[in-house]
Amino acid sequence: xxxxxxxxxxxxxxRKGPWTMEEDLILINYIANHGEGxxxxxxxxxxxxxxxxxxxxxxxxxxxxxxxxxxxxAEEQLxxxxxxxxxxxxxxxxxxxxxxxxxxxxxxxxxxxxxxxIKQAETYAGPxxxxxxxxxxTSQMSGCYPTGHAVESYSPPFHPNxxxxxxxxxxxxxxxxxxxxxxxxxxxxxxxLLNGE
DNA sequence: AATAATAACAACCGCTGTGTC
DNA sequence: GGACACAGCGGTTGTTATTAT
Numbered sequence: 001x002x003x004x005x006x007x008x009x010x011x012x013x014x015r016k017g018p019w020t021m022e023e024d025l026i027l028i029n030y031i032a033n034h035g036e037g038x039x040x041x042x043x044x045x046x047x048x049x050x051x052x053x054x055x056x057x058x059x060x061x062x063x064x065x066x067x068x069x070x071x072x073x074a075e076e077q078l079x080x081x082x083x084x085x086x087x088x089x090x091x092x093x094x095x096x097x098x099x100x101x102x103x104x105x106x107x108x109x110x111x112x113x114x115x116x117x118i119k120q121a122e123t124y125a126g127p128x129x130x131x132x133x134x135x136x137x138t139s140q141m142s143g144c145y146p147t148g149h150a151v152e153s154y155s156p157p158f159h160p161n162x163x164x165x166x167x168x169x170x171x172x173x174x175x176x177x178x179x180x181x182x183x184x185x186x187x188x189x190x191x192x193l194l195n196g197e
Numbered sequence: 198a199a200t201a202a203t204a205a206c207a208a209c210c211g212c213t214g215t216g217t218c
Numbered sequence: 219g220g221a222c223a224c225a226g227c228g229g230t231t232g233t234t235a236t237t238a239t
Contacts, residue, residue, distance in 0.1 A: 018234095
């Protein structure tokens with residue numbers, strides 16, 4: 001670990017925003033050859049104009065070979081709700097129990113889908129001061145639940161089996177498994193191989 | 198067909214904990 | 219023990235895709 005700030009690095013322009021396929025391949029290639037290391041130096045060594053943080057995030061959430069992409073299954077939904085009831089917004093902890101799923105994915109899923117249904121259910125049930133379930137809610141929700149209770153044992157303001165709700169809405173809880181329409185990592189890895197490394 | 202509204206997702210930001218010097 | 223760098227986490231924002239009008 002180098003404690004001195006590297007001025008030259010600060011002068012280098014840092015790219016932000018969406019990753020290009022080229023950047024993805026560079027990162028994949030580099031990690032395939034050198035393994036994961038110190039992310040800042042990895043980013044530099046690989047020749048990526050990205051922060052180490054950005055590289056790490058991209059790798060963990062998208063490029064890792066074991067990342068599962070595609071629809072969350074009904075089983076996963078229930079598991080997420082159950083674990084969220086236990087632990088609140090400990091996304092990384094929850095993600096550890098869902099192989100191939102990332103904390104970011106679960107977090108997004110919760111916020112965009114489950115939370116929305118909670119709000120809707122709340123609206124139908126009328127305002128309930130006891131349930132402050134909006135954006136802050138996610139962290140507060142854990143406080144709403146009796147900790148250590150599985151999904152069927154607490155009383156959320158929504159149907160315990162969210163799947164039922166989900167099927168009423170525009171959400172394909174498609175059990176059809178994933179990676180049909182997404183870029184699979186196999187594709188990237190094979191491209192990488194084709195590229196010669 | 199054009200536009201607006203909404204949903205879904207990817208990525209960034211700021212904070213905190215940990216290890217090293 | 220303090221300073222620093224890094225990894226990791228959770229919250230938030232920006233962008234793109236989809237649906238409704």
